[in-house]
Amino acid sequence: MSSTSVYPTPINAFKQSKRSVLSVIVDNEPGILARIVGLFSGRGYNIEALNVTVVNVKKNISRITIETLGEEKVISQIIAQLEKLVPVHSATNLANLSESYEAEICLVKIEFENEEQDQKILNFADIYRSRTVQKRQNIVVYEISGTSERINKFLDDLDTIGGIKVELVRSGPIGLGI
Amino acid sequence: MSNENEFTGADILLKALKDQEVDTIFGYPGGAVLPIYDAIFGQNFLKHVLVRQEAGAVHAAEGYARSSGKVGVLLVTSGPGVTNVVTGLTDALMDSIPIVCISGQVPSHLIGTDAFQECDTTGITRPCTKHNYLVKDVSKLSETIHEAFKIASSGRPGPVLIDIPKDVQFAKSKYISKKDISFREHRIKAGSKNVDKNFVEELVIHIKKSDRPIFYVGGGCLNSGHQASQELIKLVNKTNIPITTTLHGLGCFPGEDKNSLGMLGMHGNYEANLAMNKCDLMINVGARFDDRVTGRLDAFSPDSIKFHIDIDQSSINKNVKVNFHTNTDITLTLKEINSFIDSNNIDFGDKDYSNWWGQINEWRKKECLHYEQGDEVIKPQHAISRLYELTKQKDTFVTTEVGQHQMWAAQYYKFSKPNRWITSGGLGTMGFGMPAAVGAQMANPDSLVIDIAGEASFLMNIQEIATAVQYKLPIKIFILNNEYMGMVRQWQELLHGSRYSESYVDALPDFKKLAESFNAVGVRAKNISELDDTINEMISIDRPVIADIWVDKKENCFPMIPSGAAHHEMLLSKYDKENPENQEKGKVLV
Ligand SMILES: Cc1ncc(C[n+]2csc(CCOP(=O)(O)OP(=O)(O)O)c2C)c(N)n1
Ligand SMILES: [Mg+2]
Numbered sequence: 181m182s183s184t185s186v187y188p189t190p191i192n193a194f195k196q197s198k199r200s201v202l203s204v205i206v207d208n209e210p211g212i213l214a215r216i217v218g219l220f221s222g223r224g225y226n227i228e229a230l231n232v233t234v235v236n237v238k239k240n241i242s243r244i245t246i247e248t249l250g251e252e253k254v255i256s257q258i259i260a261q262l263e264k265l266v267p268v269h270s271a272t273n274l275a276n277l278s279e280s281y282e283a284e285i286c287l288v289k290i291e292f293e294n295e296e297q298d299q300k301i302l303n304f305a306d307i308y309r310s311r312t313v314q315k316r317q318n319i320v321v322y323e324i325s326g327t328s329e330r331i332n333k334f335l336d337d338l339d340t341i342g343g344i345k346v347e348l349v350r351s352g353p354i355g356l357g358i
Numbered sequence: 359m360s361n362e363n364e365f366t367g368a369d370i371l372l373k374a375l376k377d378q379e380v381d382t383i384f385g386y387p388g389g390a391v392l393p394i395y396d397a398i399f400g401q402n403f404l405k406h407v408l409v410r411q412e413a414g415a416v417h418a419a420e421g422y423a424r425s426s427g428k429v430g431v432l433l434v435t436s437g438p439g440v441t442n443v444v445t446g447l448t449d450a451l452m453d454s455i456p457i458v459c460i461s462g463q464v465p466s467h468l469i470g471t472d473a474f475q476e477c478d479t480t481g482i483t484r485p486c487t488k489h490n491y492l493v494k495d496v497s498k499l500s501e502t503i504h505e506a507f508k509i510a511s512s513g514r515p516g517p518v519l520i521d522i523p524k525d526v527q528f529a530k531s532k533y534i535s536k537k538d539i540s541f542r543e544h545r546i547k548a549g550s551k552n553v554d555k556n557f558v559e560e561l562v563i564h565i566k567k568s569d570r571p572i573f574y575v576g577g578g579c580l581n582s583g584h585q586a587s588q589e590l591i592k593l594v595n596k597t598n599i600p601i602t603t604t605l606h607g608l609g610c611f612p613g614e615d616k617n618s619l620g621m622l623g624m625h626g627n628y629e630a631n632l633a634m635n636k637c638d639l640m641i642n643v644g645a646r647f648d649d650r651v652t653g654r655l656d657a658f659s660p661d662s663i664k665f666h667i668d669i670d671q672s673s674i675n676k677n678v679k680v681n682f683h684t685n686t687d688i689t690l691t692l693k694e695i696n697s698f699i700d701s702n703n704i705d706f707g708d709k710d711y712s713n714w715w716g717q718i719n720e721w722r723k724k725e726c727l728h729y730e731q732g733d734e735v736i737k738p739q740h741a742i743s744r745l746y747e748l749t750k751q752k753d754t755f756v757t758t759e760v761g762q763h764q765m766w767a768a769q770y771y772k773f774s775k776p777n778r779w780i781t782s783g784g785l786g787t788m789g790f791g792m793p794a795a796v797g798a799q800m801a802n803p804d805s806l807v808i809d810i811a812g813e814a815s816f817l818m819n820i821q822e823i824a825t826a827v828q829y830k831l832p833i834k835i836f837i838l839n840n841e842y843m844g845m846v847r848q849w850q851e852l853l854h855g856s857r858y859s860e861s862y863v864d865a866l867p868d869f870k871k872l873a874e875s876f877n878a879v880g881v882r883a884k885n886i887s888e889l890d891d892t893i894n895e896m897i898s899i900d901r902p903v904i905a906d907i908w909v910d911k912k913e914n915c916f917p918m919i920p921s922g923a924a925h926h927e928m929l930l931s932k933y934d935k936e937n938p939e940n941q942e943k944g945k946v947l948v
Binding site: 207210211214215218222253256257260261263264265266267268269270 | 488
């Protein structure tokens, strides 16, 4: 997600900003996402990526993963504010856990014009072990997963191939403490 | 024929209110709440107070809650009814006041169609409530109401709103009583019930070690209940530590006690601010390091070890980093500190902090609240001092509006008990005090309730005088009439070259005649010779009274820490000049 915007970014959030991934367990009820997003926008925090899905249908619980930028003090304040929301069970900064695992999934559609490009694409796809979802004539769709960093690298590498058209979607990172 | 154990949503609401021991509700009717009003018509446990504008209902509920320690309740209709309470909800959120607002909504099938008087109530009020609900299913109504009361009053209290579509008010379901509901703990956020023994021990050790300790007490102490203030008094008496309170902390500790340094902050006492600046140990009891209190952050109490007791985790380390903190209730924590001291026979007799008190007494000699009362024009400070002297023997509650008069009230009216002082601190809402007085008088029918007002603020919710008259609430509106938005004028004088842009309050009504036209009583003091008689007359009348006190129009409120300045840079009088560098920086702050 791009961090350039026509809107000014609050200065304090960018002082020694660090990327953090927050994992928030919530009651899946109407308005919960609005509460969380409103908390971030209202208090001038950043949301770099966001993922929300029900994880326990019986108990009606969702897990929300938020990637954010901010200095440590700001992140602790975000956590404290999140934990004040009534439907929130817990909010955790994955970085504060002794061990955690992070992953993201990305779908990339690539349109190419010639054999040479096709070869290069294939090569990168192979290196990054991405799965072919669909391939026809001059279009190929890959599914790649792993850390956000790994996906970034894959996309950077694709970028070095001139003349191809790339369209993509990313889930944003999700993570679990282990 | 439906089951006789089933009730309409409107009846369920009333049953739940009864179950919650609510006996007073402030409200204003409209299409989307008519079924509820119909249910109110046929019962007699609940007294409905018809306000004259919904803003009045929400501030009255706040005044009721603050003065009684109970949850304040209000009822408003959809659309404009609910948008009128947005200010009050925000006010209650900022000042941690437990209120429950019931709002009507258009029928479920019309939601989202831009129906008449529809608005996105939960959307609009989400950032200004502790929590809110849209109840779409009548079978969830009982549980929702009970949870709302629990949330409003638990942990750090605050406003909760329940939006009920009209069809849900008609629909039928079983009623579930309060005792049959089991709350889900994670939703209540009540704070820890276990006292942090380590915190307590560290605190006592640090008190023993320190040379310049101070208690810094805020509204959290008030919200923890009367016992918190009893424990605080015990602890201060044991240790002889000086104590300063925030605007909301006034009354948690007797203002006339020898250990009280009075209020701190922007218009706080010189000795309180200097002591905060120079202390080596700060014990924060339920205060939130608000910018009105800290002044310039990088110069805030630079040499102290800081302890913080606050039920709200997000108040810890938000503005000021502290060394030790606990999230347990203040009463429990203070109690434990006292019993730790007692059971370990810790004696503070040798530690009377005599050097520290010596220093503080030097600062006190500045007499920062001194003013010169001449023999003609009433000084506003003097008006409050006289009001205090003439009412202090009575059982008095004071509310205020916002401005200079509010700060003078905080400085010159002394409170000896909690919950007697009801003011809008965090949001600074003009128009708060009069409806808040209505609420406080409803909760305390036999007490003297005074709204210390400015003429500009009073005009913002003046319609509520009719409410006071209708319900025979003998509230007193004590207007320090300076014909200016005095606080605005003061800032313009200090920061904007005395260019008094739009701060003169022209075309004022004749407050005496105005009172009479409402069937209230108007009294007036034009000069010093009339002041005491006017106050005494006001107190003696058992009806709503508007007292129009003409005060010096150009008086400023001192001491003052200008925005952006530090505690030790306070101005004591108009002859003190501000550091020009601070002035430029301070101008952009509020
Ligand atoms: C609703 C609202 N609007 C604007 C302000 C900004 N404001 C703060 S004090 C003040 C002037 C208050 O005048 P008055 O009630 O006469 O009190 P005084 O300062 O003269 O004692 C204003 C406009 C506010 N606090 N609340
Ligand atoms: Mg005025």
